[in-house]
Amino acid sequence: xxxxxxxxxxxxxxxxxxxxxxxxxxxxxxxxxxxxxxxxxxxxxxxxxxxxxxxxxxxxxxxxxxxxxxxxxxxxxxxxxxxxxxxxxxxxxxxxxxxxxxxxxxxxxxxxxxxxxxxxxxxxxxxxxxxxxxxxxxxxxxxxxxxxxxxxxxxxxxxxxxxxxxxxxxxxxxxxxxxxxxxxxxxxxxxxxxxxxxxxxxxxxxxxxxxxxxxxxxxxxxxxxxxxxxxxxxxxxxxxxxxxxxxxxxxxxxxxxxxxxxxxxxxxxxxxxxxxxxxxxxxxxxxxxxxxxxxxxxxxxxxxxxxxxxxxxxxxxxxxxxxxxxxxxxxxxxxxxxxxxxxxxxxxxxxxxxxxxxxxxxxxxxxxxxxxxxxxxxxxxxxxxxxxxxxxxxxxxxxxxxxxxxxxxxxxxxxxxxxxxxxxxxxxxxxxxxxxxxxxxxxxxxxxxxxxxxxxxxxxxxxxxxxxxxxxxxxxxxxxxxxxxxxxxxxxxxxxxxxxxxxx
Amino acid sequence: xxxxxxxxxxxxxxxxxxxxxxxxxxxxxxxxxxxxxxxxxxxxxxxxxxxxxxxxxxxxxxxxxxxxxxxxxxxxxxxxxxxxxxxxxxxxxxxxxxxxxxxxxxxxxxxxxxxxxxxxxxxxxxxxxxxxxxxxxxxxxxxxxxxxxxxxxxxxxxxxxxxxxxxxxxxxxxxxxxxxxxxxxxxxxxxxxxxxxxxxxxxxxxxxxxxxxxxxxxxxxxxxxxxxxxxxxxxxxxxxxxxxxxxxxxxxxxxxxxxxxxxxxxxxxxxxxxxxxxxxxxxxxxxxxxxxxxxxxxxxxxxxxxxxxxxxxxxxxxxxxxxxxxxxxxxxxxxxxxxxxxxxxxxxxxxxxxxxxxxxx
Numbered sequence: 001x002x003x004x005x006x007x008x009x010x011x012x013x014x015x016x017x018x019x020x021x022x023x024x025x026x027x028x029x030x031x032x033x034x035x036x037x038x039x040x041x042x043x044x045x046x047x048x049x050x051x052x053x054x055x056x057x058x059x060x061x062x063x064x065x066x067x068x069x070x071x072x073x074x075x076x077x078x079x080x081x082x083x084x085x086x087x088x089x090x091x092x093x094x095x096x097x098x099x100x101x102x103x104x105x106x107x108x109x110x111x112x113x114x115x116x117x118x119x120x121x122x123x124x125x126x127x128x129x130x131x132x133x134x135x136x137x138x139x140x141x142x143x144x145x146x147x148x149x150x151x152x153x154x155x156x157x158x159x160x161x162x163x164x165x166x167x168x169x170x171x172x173x174x175x176x177x178x179x180x181x182x183x184x185x186x187x188x189x190x191x192x193x194x195x196x197x198x199x200x201x202x203x204x205x206x207x208x209x210x211x212x213x214x215x216x217x218x219x220x221x222x223x224x225x226x227x228x229x230x231x232x233x234x235x236x237x238x239x240x241x242x243x244x245x246x247x248x249x250x251x252x253x254x255x256x257x258x259x260x261x262x263x264x265x266x267x268x269x270x271x272x273x274x275x276x277x278x279x280x281x282x283x284x285x286x287x288x289x290x291x292x293x294x295x296x297x298x299x300x301x302x303x304x305x306x307x308x309x310x311x312x313x314x315x316x317x318x319x320x321x322x323x324x325x326x327x328x329x330x331x332x333x334x335x336x337x338x339x340x341x342x343x344x345x346x347x348x349x350x351x352x353x354x355x356x357x358x359x360x361x362x363x364x365x366x367x368x369x370x371x372x373x374x375x376x377x378x379x380x381x382x383x384x385x386x387x388x389x390x391x392x393x394x395x396x397x398x399x400x401x402x403x404x405x406x407x408x409x410x411x412x413x414x415x416x417x418x419x420x421x422x423x424x425x426x427x428x429x430x431x432x433x434x435x436x437x438x439x440x441x442x443x444x445x446x447x448x449x450x451x452x453x454x455x456x457x458x459x460x461x462x463x464x465x466x467x468x469x470x471x472x473x474x475x476x477x478x479x480x481x482x483x484x485x486x487x488x489x490x491x492x493x494x495x496x497x498x499x500x501x502x503x504x
Numbered sequence: 505x506x507x508x509x510x511x512x513x514x515x516x517x518x519x520x521x522x523x524x525x526x527x528x529x530x531x532x533x534x535x536x537x538x539x540x541x542x543x544x545x546x547x548x549x550x551x552x553x554x555x556x557x558x559x560x561x562x563x564x565x566x567x568x569x570x571x572x573x574x575x576x577x578x579x580x581x582x583x584x585x586x587x588x589x590x591x592x593x594x595x596x597x598x599x600x601x602x603x604x605x606x607x608x609x610x611x612x613x614x615x616x617x618x619x620x621x622x623x624x625x626x627x628x629x630x631x632x633x634x635x636x637x638x639x640x641x642x643x644x645x646x647x648x649x650x651x652x653x654x655x656x657x658x659x660x661x662x663x664x665x666x667x668x669x670x671x672x673x674x675x676x677x678x679x680x681x682x683x684x685x686x687x688x689x690x691x692x693x694x695x696x697x698x699x700x701x702x703x704x705x706x707x708x709x710x711x712x713x714x715x716x717x718x719x720x721x722x723x724x725x726x727x728x729x730x731x732x733x734x735x736x737x738x739x740x741x742x743x744x745x746x747x748x749x750x751x752x753x754x755x756x757x758x759x760x761x762x763x764x765x766x767x768x769x770x771x772x773x774x775x776x777x778x779x780x781x782x783x784x785x786x787x788x789x790x791x792x793x794x795x796x797x798x799x800x801x802x803x804x805x806x807x808x809x810x811x812x813x814x815x816x817x818x819x820x821x822x823x824x825x826x827x828x829x830x831x832x833x834x835x836x837x838x839x840x841x842x843x844x845x846x847x848x849x850x851x852x853x854x855x856x857x858x859x860x861x862x863x864x865x
Contacts, residue, residue, distance in 0.1 A: 346733060359737050
């Protein structure tokens with residue numbers, strides 16, 4: 001009989017009357033990479049939360065090396081050899097890589113931290129697992145990819161046997177993803193067991209041995225990856241056939257609707273955007289690809305008037321709009337689906353109806369002589385909720401009560417209902433489920449097909465390549481290249497994003 | 505959801521009030537006083553006859569207005585501790601106007617005094633709002649400092665400009681400038697109850713409408729709930745902060761003006777900041793910043809304060825026991841999270857039981 005490192009048997013987790021996990025069982029062997037596939041909200045994180053000691057199952061047992069365990073907190077899980085690499089890194093930016101790795105588990109020599117010993121040990125481990133890290137660099141100075149490797153090293157250093165990776169590829173470039181896959185294989189080859197949470201099918205095919213699919217808290221199937229097609233995995237995950245293609249009509253793209261010229265933006269004394277030029281035509285989706293932190297956020301903030309610009313012009317329909325107030329810019333026809341849905345796009349405690357008028361409440365017919373017409377706000381809200389299929393109890397429900405996908409639909413509904421000439425969409429589908437992704441993509445394409453311009457900023461290369469008519473690549477505040485998405489692979493795009501020029 | 509939002513909103517203050525009274529009772533028992541007798545005296549002393557009722561209602565006025573002022577700034581996300589200073593400035597402004605323009609027709613004299621009081625209070629908080637909006641200065645610090653500036657400036661002004669030599673008080677304002685009329689005195693058995701009460705109640709409803717129906721009120725709420733989202737949506741955040749702070753001071757200033765014209769009839773040199781400014785914050789907290797709730801919270805506090813005076817009249821219990829009750833209530837409101845957690849846990853337990861029973865079937 002094969003020995004399992006981890007066994008979860010009949011795990012059920014209830015939150016109140018809601019079953020987040022319903023009788024899920026999985027096993028993990030030594031040296032195996034197990035993918036955990038499911039949409040957002042399917043219950044993946046809940047399941048892993050129980051394995052890493054954050055949550056306690058309502059019923060069911062967890063066995064490690066054949067012994068039943070009950071973990072009260074994450075510390076106990078760590079001591080039992082379970083290492084979690086979170087989606088959001090838990091590192092101290094001002095500390096060096098070495099300090100971050102040993103933090104909480106420092107080797108002591110006469111009461112002082114023995115850095116030499118720690119460094120030697122970590123260097124040895126890094127070689128063994130092909131982890132490229134610079135021990136002396138400060139965490140705030142290193143790339144996202146390296147931060148992740150630091151997180152992985154933290155787990156290795158604590159002698160974890162089971163590694164849980166929570167959507168590890170979300171913020172990485174294709175090259176970094178490739179490197180991560182190598183590390184995963186090296187870990188498995190050393191006999192470590194790995195659980196890999198994701199909703200990206202390609203990565204599962206590339207690296208996983210088996211795959212557990214969960215949907216709405218229930219286990220749908222456990223399959224051997226090599227014997228299963230991507231389409232079949234997608235279908236299991238969503239529960240119905242998925243239409244991954246988009247319907248792009250031919251549009252007239254002869255007119256420039258939006259222009260950014262020689263734009264420079266300074267933020268906290270640093271030049272975040274350097275002499276940038278950008279154009280969007282009618283009926284065109286321009287994708288802005290780039291690694292997070294290369295000036296995308298500043299570009300959007302500058303266009304929408306949230307950030308002062310240093311120099312340059314921004315033109316919409318031959319009207320210069322730089323240095324205008326945010327409200328004016330929105331009124332002349334720029335809509336924006338912001339990156340941070342919960343903190344910027346919505347005011348969570350306000351009702352759905354109030355959030356839907358967040359950008360238009362000050363105008364007639366909603367505001368008359370300083371008074372708001374709540375009857376109209378709520379009536380309009382009801383109509384919009386119906387039109388955009390926002391799943392909710394009532395228009396007077398606080399928007400905080402909605403699921404992530406439906407919150408995003410509220411924003412999309414508000415921005416599109418204003419009929420903007422240019423729609424800016426920043427990571428419009430991050431963290432929403434496939435159903436909502438399909439819907440939001442459809443709406444963005446609809447804008448384009450109606451002859452409006454769309455500026456799509458996204459870290460998801462697939463999304464950019466799928467939707468865009470033209471893709472520009474941003475690196476260190478500049479546009480470093482432009483590609484045709486129809487004949488560019490995500491690998492080539494990745495090279496550009498890393499700042500390399502394509503060979504002529 | 506087991507509780508509707510309204511029940512939930514009411515549960516915490518009610519539990520806090522009951523807990524506060526229980527603490528008071530325990531203390532009285534420990535020190536050998538009779539809690540039942542004292543609470544009875546408290547009730548009679550505050551609401552038992554027209555005179556006490558008049559006093560209690562009059563005492564509500566500045567509590568309601570300073571509480572409203574605190575609530576407005578708090579909704580915008582600011583902790584305006586400047587209530588006492590703004591109240592003082594309002595009091596000062598009203599008395600100065602009433603003394604200097606005593607020849608104006610009555611209606612103009614009264615509105616002019618009220619308005620200049622409110623305006624002076626507004627200017628006082630505007631300073632803090634302006635500094636906050638444009639320089640990011642903490643409004644907590646500036647309002648505390650402005651409290652002291654107000655206190656000592658007014659003391660200086662009274663001694664040098666208003667009071668006759670050797671006196672520590674301004675002269676009284678003209679009888680016709682007072683909000684306390686013969687008619688009201690007659691029906692309330694010579695209490696200090698005055699027309700300001702109706703102005704205060706009206707103001708409460710105006711502020712309720714402001715928050716729930718107007719564009720500006722919506723902006724104030726939005727900025728208070730999420731500044732980044734408001735800025736993204738095009739709200740002029742700086743202007744909204746200043747409006748909220750200005751309004752906050754106007755209300756506290758109005759409270760001071762009414763107290764000056766209705767209760768005191770003059771203004772005197774004072775050693776310390778008026779407590780009413782701080783008590784207003786407590787009232788607002790107990791009412792969870794709901795304007796309508798503020799009426800009831802102010803009634804409770806006012807009754808406790810007025811009734812507390814008679815506790816020591818009818819027995820040898822020190823009236824400070826009432827301060828302990830008030831402080832305990834605020835303490836319990838402050839730790840409401842404990843109650844909330846307890847309520848939620850109870851609810852979860854009941855739900856589990858229900859579910860288990862359902863599963864057994």
